[in-house]
Amino acid sequence: AQSVAQPEDQVNVAEGNPLTVKCTYSVSGNPYLFWYVQYPNRGLQFLLKYITGDNLVKGSYGFEAEFNKSQTSFHLKKPSALVSDSALYFCAVRDIRSDMRFGAGTRLTVKP
Amino acid sequence: DSGVTQTPKHLITATGQRVTLRCSPRSGDLSVYWYQQSLDQGLQFLIQYYNGEERAKGNILERFSAQQFPDLHSELNLSSLELGDSALYFCASSAGHGAYEQYFGPGTRLTVT
Numbered sequence: 073a074q075s076v077a078q079p080e081d082q083v084n085v086a087e088g089n090p091l092t093v094k095c096t097y098s099v100s101g102n103p104y105l106f107w108y109v110q111y112p113n114r115g116l117q118f119l120l121k122y123i124t125g126d127n128l129v130k131g132s133y134g135f136e137a138e139f140n141k142s143q144t145s146f147h148l149k150k151p152s153a154l155v156s157d158s159a160l161y162f163c164a165v166r167d168i169r170s171d172m173r174f175g176a177g178t179r180l181t182v183k184p
Numbered sequence: 185d186s187g188v189t190q191t192p193k194h195l196i197t198a199t200g201q202r203v204t205l206r207c208s209p210r211s212g213d214l215s216v217y218w219y220q221q222s223l224d225q226g227l228q229f230l231i232q233y234y235n236g237e238e239r240a241k242g243n244i245l246e247r248f249s250a251q252q253f254p255d256l257h258s259e260l261n262l263s264s265l266e267l268g269d270s271a272l273y274f275c276a277s278s279a280g281h282g283a284y285e286q287y288f289g290p291g292t293r294l295t296v297t
Contacts, residue, residue, distance in 0.1 A: 104282060115276075118287060121285050171217075172229060174227040177226065
């Protein structure tokens with residue numbers, strides 16, 4: 073069965089600094105990996121996905137994620153954080169046969 | 185705006201009652217998913233429909249049921265409600281399954297008193 077872990081409940085960064093939100097996964101087949109963001113009282117918004125190909129995936133709002141097969145990781149990154157990036161971030165994984173499994177979420181706080 | 189609509193936005197009801205949540209997927213999307221989000225359980229997958237047929241089942245209680253209609257809108261029925269059913273319920277849609285990303289609606293906040 074597939075699973076996904078977000079080891080940090082909370083990540084704090086200063087505005088303008090790079091940010092990383094970590095995600096590791098476990099699936100039996102080739103993984104499909106996703107990042108979503110949730111702002112207060114809103115639904116989840118799709119940021120980016122990895123299906124196949126280049127390990128570095130670029131997404132919305134300047135975010136990118138790096139797929140690392142040997143470490144089974146898919147960390148979300150941004151070179152320069154904005155206060156408006158403060159939100160709850162979810163990593164998700166599925167394979168061709170399974171439903172989507174979401175991580176517990178990481179709350180990102182960017183301080184001015 | 186994701187293009188997925190959910191009604192109602194808020195619902196307050198008493199224990200033992202039954203409610204129906206409604207979802208309209210993005211135009212052209214055939215898959216509809218239901219999720220429950222609570223503080224202690226996180227985001228839990230409940231059930232998926234694809235073009236009117238149930239495709240996958242997650243942690244859905246027997247008191248809960250869902251269906252997808254010919255026009256592709258979906259309803260989630262919650263019965264014999266308990267205090268612990270209080271949560272945000274999200275609907276999401278996608279063009280298919282597997283590699284397709286899901287687009288989420290704004291959610292229905294259910295409060296059971």
